[in-house]
Amino acid sequence: MVDFTIDAGHGGYDPGANGPTGLTESATTLKLALKVGSLLTANGVSVNYTRTTDTFVGLSERANYANNTGANYFLSIHLNSAGATATGTETYAFDPGGSDERLASFVQSNLVSAIGLPNRGVKFANFAVLRETNMAAVLTEVCFISNPSEESLLKTDAFLTKAATGIAKGVVAFLGRTWNGGGTTPPAKLYRVRKTWADAASQIGAYNVLENAIALCDLNPGYSVFDENGVKVYPNTSQPSDGLYRVRKTWDDETSQVGAYSILENAKIECDKHSGYSVFDEHGIKVYPLNAALWRVRKSWTDAASQVGAYSILDNAKVECDKHPGFSVFDDIGNKVYPPIR
Numbered sequence: 554m555v556d557f558t559i560d561a562g563h564g565g566y567d568p569g570a571n572g573p574t575g576l577t578e579s580a581t582t583l584k585l586a587l588k589v590g591s592l593l594t595a596n597g598v599s600v601n602y603t604r605t606t607d608t609f610v611g612l613s614e615r616a617n618y619a620n621n622t623g624a625n626y627f628l629s630i631h632l633n634s635a636g637a638t639a640t641g642t643e644t645y646a647f648d649p650g651g652s653d654e655r656l657a658s659f660v661q662s663n664l665v666s667a668i669g670l671p672n673r674g675v676k677f678a679n680f681a682v683l684r685e686t687n688m689a690a691v692l693t694e695v696c697f698i699s700n701p702s703e704e705s706l707l708k709t710d711a712f713l714t715k716a717a718t719g720i721a722k723g724v725v726a727f728l729g730r731t732w733n734g735g736g737t738t739p740p741a742k743l744y745r746v747r748k749t750w751a752d753a754a755s756q757i758g759a760y761n762v763l764e765n766a767i768a769l770c771d772l773n774p775g776y777s778v779f780d781e782n783g784v785k786v787y788p789n790t791s792q793p794s795d796g797l798y799r800v801r802k803t804w805d806d807e808t809s810q811v812g813a814y815s816i817l818e819n820a821k822i823e824c825d826k827h828s829g830y831s832v833f834d835e836h837g838i839k840v841y842p843l844n845a846a847l848w849r850v851r852k853s854w855t856d857a858a859s860q861v862g863a864y865s866i867l868d869n870a871k872v873e874c875d876k877h878p879g880f881s882v883f884d885d886i887g888n889k890v891y892p893p894i895r
């Protein structure tokens with residue numbers, strides 16, 4: 554079980570695209586992938602790699618590796634290639650509306666702000682590594698190796714570090730964790746006492762020593778102790794971390810569980826049969842149904858500045874949305890709910 558499979562595009566006899574002076578995509582994506590991996594590891598996100606050397610790995614082999622190692626997420630790193638003037642950053646997901654798109658949005662926006670090249674946005678494509686992976690998967694095209702000035706950036710370690718930091722920050726933000734910086738020292742262990750991991754506002758204490766956290770927890774019914782990865786370590790040490798979507802009344806009410814599914818859609822179908830039930834991910838975060846407190850009308854979730862309104866009643870948000878071509882309605886966590894997905 555691993556948080557992320559990191560996939561350096563191309564390799565071996567498949568160099569991918571070449572820059573005008575001969576820099577290869579495969580050598581550069583490998584450097585980026587290893588940097589992203591070490592930054593994520595330093596931030597408490599576990600990773601594995603489809604390749605760590607200049608070797609050929611087939612597309613299905615990459616997807617199967619992630620599937621077979623039980624990765625929660627898949628991140629593929631590529632460089633774009635068109636003409637000498639094509640410029641900027643884009644990130645792909647398989648289809649819109651799900652956690653793929655959310656992950657892509659986090660990676661794209663953080664990468665763009667890290668390297669400062671034009672934002673070509675989140676796009677959708679039927680790429681093999683996105684289609685054949687069982688988990689949320691994205692593919693980022695950092696910039697254009699075919700553009701002479703972007704190729705020369707890609708030759709510098711400083712730029713690769715900047716880009717890798719942007720990607721890693723996006724992943725950490727997507728996971729709802731706090732960025733610990735780019736150091737190589739792992740984050741200090743901190744045991745947090747909260748009602749649920751997702752409810753950070755409920756936190757009543759954080760301790761380096763687990764026993765101290767447990768002592769506080771015992772004084773406060775309804776609270777639990779979580780490690781820095783959000784895994785509940787007390788009172789229930791058999792906290793699952795298996796990628797399953799559980800259908801329960803509440804996360805803490807384990808006895809109410811009516812099913813557990815590796816495929817979110819199947820959990821939703823089961824959930825719809827039971828009133829008052831929700832779907833929780835392996836960390837206990839409610840993923841369905843989403844009771845939005847506010848429906849926001851924006852061009853895209855990441856473009857908060859474009860917001861033209863926020864409504865507690867969905868129909869009012871739809872009415873406003875219809876007045877603005879190119880706008881959508883988003884729920885509290887950035888899922889696009891209107892207009893209907895094509």
Ligand SMILES: [Zn+2]
Nearest residue numbers: 562569631632
């Ligand atoms: Zn490529």
